[in-house]
Amino acid sequence: MGDPKPHILSGAYRAVWRWHFYAGLLVLPVLCLMALTGALYLFKDEIDAAVYRPYERIEAGQQWASPDRWTAAASVGVGGRVINVRVPDRPDRAVRLTVRRPDGEQRTAFVNPYDSQYLGAVRYGGVTEIVKQTHSLAIIGPWANLLVEIVAGWALILVATGVFLWWPRKREAGVLTVRATPPSARPFWRDVHAVTGLYAGAVIAFLVVTGMPWSAVWGDRVLGLIRETGSGRPPAPAAASPWIHAEHDDHPAGVGWTMEGAALHGGPDSSHGAGGLATVLAAVEAETLPRPFTVTIPTDPSLAYTVAREVKQVEDTRTLYIGADGGLRADIRYDQFGLGAKAFEWGIAVHQGTQYGWINRYIMLGGCIAVWLLAISGVMMWWKRRPPSLSHRRLGAPTAPPGPRVRAAVLGVVLPLAIIYPMTGASLIVALALDRLARLIRSRTAIRA
Template identity: 70%
Template sequence: MTEYKPDRPLSGAFRAVWRWHFYAGLLVLPFLMLMALTGALYLFADEIDGAVYRDLSRVAPRAAAASPDRWAASAEAGLGGAVANVLVPAGPGEAVRLTVNRPDGGKRTAFVDPHDAQLIGSTPFGGVMETVKQLHSLILLGPWANYVVEIVAGWAIILVATGLFLWWPRGRGVGVVAIKAGDPGRRPFWRDLHAVTGLYAGGVIAFLALTGMPWSAFWGDQYMAWVKDHGLGRPAAPSAASPFAHAEHRDAPAGVGWTMEGMVMPGPPAGPGRLSTVIATAERQGLARPWMVSIPSDPGLAWTVARQVRQVEDTRALYIDATTGAVRADIRYGQFGVGAKAFEWGIAVHQGTQYGWINRSVMLGGCIGIWLLAISGVMMWWKRRPPRLSKGRLGAPEAPPGPRVRAAVLGIVLPLAILFPLTGLSLIVALALERAVSLLRRRFAFT
């Protein structure tokens, strides 16, 4: 097996950074590939959902309209539970979707014809795209996996930073802007493909990783707490309304975005609430469809109606007294602080909705780039792997000791480890493991 020889000897700093680039890829590429695949699918959530549930989600448009209270009654009678939220569609040719909480603790999504209130059918909660979403967030692996999202995102940024360091020419013409080697059977081809893909997709990958941080249990919560403490987050409730409160999980409003997530508005109940009253108020307020109505189980809470938007500037949520129809609060994007605006904007771009098809295409390119980088990285390793992997060697690039070498690595990795603490903690674990493996290799004389 012929190994690629550079034009000039590689410096110790280069080999040290290369070593950590190798280990970073080894740690997170399986997770990144899963998240890239599911993220790419989620970019086409509307198209996939429409194709899978076409028979359930499409109805014959008619002038007649049944009372919204009948929609809820039909879903509850058919599925044997209580309606938690209602997605009112944009047009008369679409079914209403209602989330029903069942007595056994499960959830289902009911499809109801808005014209005659007939139950068309139901699916597991959220359907196929909910499964894709849970795979993307790794939550299917368990609650602990939410912390893995932050670790993976932090290491992805480290991969991009160290990759940029390795790509920098330094007088060498190694796949700088185009693939020069034409033989896929040789390592230089995969090296060039890896370098060029990283060059053009690296910025998008780093952006996806950074804007994915809001989904993390630690960093996302810390960021939102900092934004709130510095007056840069959600607005205060109107002076005439009750202050916002943090809801119990079952009463957290759906579809309100990350800034208003979990925010409810308590108030003295004037009587039993009605879905028809809330929807009539939303219509009078000129709230553009589609929107999500959240029905709290606590009768002392206002109902929430949130517009389902693609651009963050269209964000709007109404807090409505379900008995009288009075609007207690009307929250819009312009009222958010700069921190919350940046937060919401990053999420919208991450999901490919903010700037239309161009946005979606760029994010899709980043997802494809992750797979190309992973495949080309594995191929490069395979073509330079040690002849006997069983001797405790993975084929990681060797890095000579020295303060300059350590400075090169720490100068790139340490600031990111401080910015993302869970990534920093995983770095300490990785260093400890590397030290342990090195001691074992010396003890058992692996060569």
């Protein structure tokens, strides 16, 4: 960024510009991937409706068959055990059941609730599950949460350094609008980059911060702090039992971040025999829980069934814990959450574009598009000022000016974010070491030459 000639740029400006350049080089490819998949996930309902249409559209009937016949049909059709059931909110839609096969693979099965006919199955979660796994980088394996935190921290460094570089400094052109210069000129791309960052920077920063609850280090630390201060999930009802951390196979579906992994004992009658799901659904109807909702069927017979309402706005959040005997063990609602949990749940809902309707969705979509526009304009700026030859270990980064005041300017922008996000701090140390090594190698090469 920046049109002024190098000789009139301040040392602090060049130093911050240098780190802005390297931050973009490190994370923009990953951010572009996350922006693309995030934009697709904003339209999850529409994508699912299109993909599931051949299986999900049915003729509305009068009376449902026993829910236990649904699970039997799905178990036979897929060849596994039903772990949760999604009850639709429309009479012309099939029931979705998640079935785990003996090899551990999960499938989404569809059953007609009126006659229990097995309609077919697809890969678990369909297309949007693949999009979600790619968005969270889970496709790369167990290191995904660490990488997400590193990328998120560097993305915030990009935003912070970008604001520093955008600051007008007695320059009026290209600050709030794009100058009328031809696209072939570098000032055009500089203005596109700066103005896009100005208007979309806050949205991008919001998306980054609200996408962090599941990160490995920062997320665990914040979650622990919320729990220690009592501002997370509510205490279990005295008549039920303490919260139990459910094992992987019994993780409740659809309960959100606050209640993730939380389970309760099923009560004195914990047999999951014939009629178990039917009894639970009858209890759900008695509690007038709006559809759609998802019922998690625990593998541990001592645990209660978890029934989570599928919501768009966090204020509608509601989770029931029901024993196999139909007894209500707990009815957890959003207004029972602590302040920390409420803030996180609200942030996730806004992040996913559901909290405030269509305007929420399209503002988040604008942030995703802005990431790509920033990346493209950044590449174009670099291309138009690239070194004559890229073969001498030079990428065209701004030179590193010396001096403690310059280092203080950079650290003043970067260090707070590195402290907040520990993995970003660790990667910053590695980046500083590599930068120092590269400069040392170039200086020695120059002396020999």
